[in-house]
């Protein structure tokens with residue numbers, strides 16, 4: 609499916625130079641089953657794209673193609689003008705997977721000191737990482753394996769945000785956060801997009817979150833993009849998304 613809208617998504621064949629992320633007829637098949645088909649998107653600097661769709665729709669598949677954890681069966685994905693692998697190696701992409709992986713044997717402080725600086729020393733904002741960890745009362749001396757699910761997610765998000773990435777890719781980042789933490793995290797995401805131009809692609813089942821933070825919404829169902837458009841008015845968003853999902857059910 610090729611879709612068009614003013615900023616985040618353009619038609620195939622249109623000059624979309626300068627985009628942080630582009631996918632062109634991107635597709636992934638597992639054996640005989642297509643998990644994602646014909647996905648064409650273009651995401652510019654500063655856009656926050658909310659990816660929504662039912663279980664098994666293809667959201668994680670799309671995000672993993674973007675960060676190079678999966679290879680396309682067909683089509684192409686370009687991140688920061690190059691391949692996902694090159695972009696990931698550059699340290700300019702922050703990625704938090706669905707299960708917010710951390711190193712169980714390392715403490716919070718060790719994550720911040722060893723991993724953070726190791727990811728990309730030039731961009732790593734150690735002060736911001738420490739300030740965020742303190743603000744969230746993450747226990748610095750505790751091993752990640754002993755953190756709660758929400759604390760582990762917050763640690764992974766702290767690492768990703770403090771890299772000051774050009775692209776932030778988040779697979780259900782707020783699922784395990786309490787409501788206040790969710791709202792605060794979304795505010796931080798908006799701040800990163802507006803102040804440093806970070807482009808964000810995040811999947812969520814919480815449509816209300818899209819209204820709060822996202823500039824664009826992409827609805828995926830059955831492995832196909834059903835809607836890709838600027839976020840409608842917050843009051844309208846839930847109805848638009850549910851209508852689209854209802855049509856594709």
Ligand SMILES: Nc1ncnc2c1ncn2[C@@H]1O[C@H](COP(=O)(O)OP(=O)(O)OP(=O)(O)O)[C@@H](O)[C@H]1O
Nearest residue numbers: 638641642643661662663664665666667668669670
């Ligand atoms: N490794 C795999 N092998 C075979 N099929 C897979 C594999 N990973 C995902 N799939 C299938 O691909 C489809 C899309 O899965 P995906 O995980 O991308 O969905 P999702 O939208 O992220 O779902 P959820 O909201 O439940 O996390 C599903 O039908 C799933 O069963």
